Amino acid sequence: MLSILGALGGVILAPLAGGLLSGVDRRLTARLQSRMGPPLLQPFFDIFKLFGKAPQATNAWLVFSAYIYLLASAFALFIFFMGGDLLLLFFVLTIGAVFQVVGAICVPSPFSQIGAQRELMLMVAYEPILILVFVGFAMCTGSFSIADVFKLNTPLLLKMPLLFLALGYALTIKLRKSPFDFSASHHGHQELVRGVQTEYSGPFLALIEIGHWLDLVLILGLCALFWHTSVIGMVLLVAASLFTEILIDNITARLTWQWMVQKQSLLVGMGLALVNLLWLYVA
Amino acid sequence: MGFVENMIKKSRLKSPWIVHFDCGSCNGCDIEVLACLTPMYDVERFGVVNTGNPKHADVLLVTGTVNHRNRHVLKQIYEQMPEPKAVVSIGACNLSGGVFKDSYNILNGAHTVIPVDVFVPGCPPKPEAIIDGVVTALNALAAKMGLGPAPGAALMPGDEDAPKAAAVG
């Protein structure tokens, strides 16, 4: 009971953390481009403003998809905080991603449609890596349960350093950071106008944005699992991942989908993951 | 609900996302609009994001001469923006037709097609003037929400009795 309440509290607090992190992201990005950047709380202003706009939707599916995406993200985070099953978490996360595609594909706008196709490419690229990382967890702990990770007394980073890098790859793709931001992009960047989010506006766009924050928290949480033995280690690992993510976002140009799926994801991401799995298997 | 409502009102003034529509300008005005986004001026300090999507935008920046072809596009873009919204008309061409005023093929300014909140004169106006225009548009928005006095002058001088071309053409 207590753990359920705790996990619920975590899910409720997560948007605050996610919004703040995304504020840090925007500010750091601005600094890397030698600009001043917006205030740290800018993402919250954006969200409140969006909620205050007149609701406008092309059709009902769009609205439905926005809610399901948010719910799926929240539920995935809930599973994570409960110390639940990694596979279940993976499936719930996929449902959210699929409904983003559904929302984008149910409208006639060509920007949104192409964005949806590309979102599917993204999924093809990051899901296999994510699954391999979870297999790595399972090989180390003997089960897919997140709670079991905390029973180990050495950090997972020592056993699966390459899987951590592979996870970094998957995360950049999942968060749609440059060079993989071709189904929708962030900040002032434009790709296919706004790709899968083109047709959303006002409050529904705000829901999608909050869902994205939850994803960010979940993903950084997964990173933190690699150094579960000390709090300082977790914070260090999360900060390092976030900073590298933002740095890469700023210094790379957008790739084509062929590059992403074939060379980057399959060769580098899966390669790293498989080498690490083999090593785990042999050792 | 007091807190949420207050935050929404405050946030509207802190996060103006813009969409920029070029009605056929010589690109002088467009270059100055984009110059506002560079590190030199960095309008993201005020939460301004160039969205390029009317459905996400709060402020419409219009440049160039409005003509009988693109006034439909302009109107559509305006209508796709969800309320509350503001319009900033930029450059001599867009204010009144500029050097092309009263030509057979153009309309005398964007305000003949859609309601304009702020006029930014110049050929082209400086980026500072455009930023000032957006800030004034925010004041107009604040006035609509009852948060302060409205900025003055909503029409070009001499335009009070000019016929609404869009209604005719």
Ligand code: SF4
């Ligand atoms: S006002 Fe001047 S700079 Fe702007 S579009 Fe017209 S001619 Fe070009």
